[in-house]
Amino acid sequence: MSALHQTDDRVAIIVPCFNGEKTLAATLESALAQDSPVEIVVVDDGSRDASLSVARAFEPLVRVISGPNRGVSSARNSGIALTSAPWIIFLDADDWLEPDTLKKRLAIAKSENADVTVCDWIEIEDNGGGELVEGARRSIDWAAIGSRPEVAIAHHAWATTAAILYSRKIVDRIGGFSLDLPVIQDARFLFDAAYHGARFAHSPHVGARYRVLPNSLSRSNAARFWRDVLVNGRQIEELWRVRGSLDGAQIETLAGIYNNAARGLFAAAHPTYFDAVASQRRLGAPLPRHSRLAPMLARLVGLNAARLLLSLATPLAGGPGRAHAPFSFSAKQR
Incomplete structure (x- = not known):
């Protein structure tokens, strides 16, 4: 195990945001509440609402940058370039982290020398009236991942980005998010980690809440x-x-x-x-x-x-x- 993995627990939490004024504050509060050293960057991707103002209200605890709308992959890549922590989480502006999840994921990542550590997550849905309803607990298909991770991820195995802790060394090896896959870039990034030889590990706790949107691109x-x-x-x-x-x-x-x-x-x-x-x-x-x-x-x-x-x-x-x-x-x- 490298000295970096042993001593540096800093986690970069990269939050791409496009028109997320209603949910961004809760997302950032969940990141700031972690009992681990964090480096939080919000990349406002040309929002047309008050997202930028919401994000700036968290400065200087959160670094905020903004620019024209270029898509979520470009926003995440900007966040990668602006951070230096040896661990990275990509947190959407309408999802949130559970307390102490970073500490739990880091413990597993270090003990198993993992490049990609995935926890379980809870789906949250809007009931149509603005009320959030807690859905099912989800987990990636670990039996398939353990057999052939590339094939499993290409076929069906997926986890929300909020549930995934990446080591920076595997992120650097991948080279960033694909700009020509605007809809399924997160699934492809996970495949690319497997393709580049990432070691996967399961942190068996609920560490994230994933909001399922009725008007998603898919x-x-x-x-x-x-x-x-x-x-x-x-x-x-x-x-x-x-x-x-x-x-x-x-x-x-x-x-x-x-x-x-x-x-x-x-x-x-x-x-x-x-x-x-x-x-x-x-x-x-x-x-x-x-x-x-x-x-x-x-x-x-x-x-x-x-x-x-x-x-x-x-x-x-x-x-x-x-x-x-x-x-x-x-x-x-x-």
């Missing part, structure tokens, strides 16, 4: 979401192919990603649907029935008409417009 802009899923799948395939031929688990995982993307893009009548099907075909795996028949119909009558026709043909489609994300998350930055 729910409000289906085409954009599924386009990200497709691009992410292609990039992961390219990374895996650099190492050699794909194995069975990798092919199965990629086939699932491309099938989900194809169904989602078909339902959104987006032209990149054909790219998703082409990616499926290139894998050489057997195509599901929908991807064998729907592309021919879509080329013949157009995507919109094909979507309507297949929505009436349930035996063929099996619910053609329904697609399940390979990540169980809800992108909140807009």
Whole structure:
């Protein structure tokens, strides 16, 4: 174990914020209440509300920077560059940390020499009337992570960023958040940690509250979401192919990603649907029935008409417009 891991407990808490005036104060209070040395940076990403004023009310305990709207990945990358602590948490401006969670995560990270330490979290939902309702306790799929973390994360394993403690050395190895995946960047960052050889550890306590939003990007802009899923799948395939031929688990995982993307893009009548099907075909795996028949119909009558026709043909489609994300998350930055 390195001397850095033994002696330096400082945690950088990076808070990207876009129009978060209603929730930001509670988020920052939860960060400041930690019984561990923290370095908190709020990156206001061109908010059009009073977020910047809310953040500045916490100065000098919190460092605040602002700039034009460039997206959550750019905001997080700015926060990485402005901090120096050997541990990092990316905390969304509407989530919050539970008391003493940093101390608990750090203890596990040090004892297991982990680069990525993940605790459990509680989902919080708005009941529609402004009242917050506590939902289920969630945890990443540790059985899958322990077997093959890259495949597990590419396939389904996910945790909210508030539940993840990264070592700076793995963050530096990754090189920052991807700017070309505006919706699923957090899931990809976790994959990239695994791809770069991160050691994972579980801190078995509830350490974060994750707010599930009804108007998240993944729910409000289906085409954009599924386009990200497709691009992410292609990039992961390219990374895996650099190492050699794909194995069975990798092919199965990629086939699932491309099938989900194809169904989602078909339902959104987006032209990149054909790219998703082409990616499926290139894998050489057997195509599901929908991807064998729907592309021919879509080329013949157009995507919109094909979507309507297949929505009436349930035996063929099996619910053609329904697609399940390979990540169980809800992108909140807009």
